[in-house]
Amino acid sequence: MPKPLPQPDAESREFWEDVKARRLMLQRCRACGRFRFYPRAVCPHCLSGDFERVTASGKGSLYSFTVCHRPAAEAFAADVPYVVALVDLDEGVRLMSNLIGCPPGQARVGMHVEVVFEDASPDITLYKFTPAGSSSSVEGLLMMR
Ligand SMILES: [Zn+2]
Structure with missing residues (x-):
């Protein structure tokens, strides 16, 4: 029986592609500077949609x-x-x-x-x-x- 696996979607596809390349990348909000996980379009701290991706x-x-x-x-x-x-x-x-x-x-x-x-x-x-x-x-x- 196969194990359930992550199902990448529009917001997580880049994250999983990086994991496949053996890189753990995090989103960091450009407005408030905080990291977030899991990948998503909007910062849970300040609601900004402006972010960069940083190698953890x-x-x-x-x-x-x-x-x-x-x-x-x-x-x-x-x-x-x-x-x-x-x-x-x-x-x-x-x-x-x-x-x-x-x-x-x-x-x-x-x-x-x-x-x-x-x-x-x-x-x-x-x-x-x-x-x-x-x-x-x-x-x-x-x-x-
Ligand atoms: Zn923020």
Whole structure:
């Protein structure tokens, strides 16, 4: 059973194209200077439609997480236990993702993490997070799949 994948739309298509190119890009409002996530046409802070796209550091910290021992859907059954994570990027936005390259029992709120990219289909690549300093070895493991 295939896993559900992101369905890029007019507002998120560039974001997902960048993720496929292994770049995590954020929108930053040109009026108030704040970053936002998810991609959208209007700033949620000041309602300006004027924004630029900026390459994110890919670094952040684990805000919260849960370890899933029962899969959310049958497609995820082979992955249990896996970590669903809320990550605060250094740019000040929060993303939901997975923590990988780390035994679930070693996940800790506040731990430093960095982005890695995992090809999920010919068209879609996903951003995930791994403990800071381990992204090169985790990317190597993902490439061997
Ligand atoms: Zn704004």
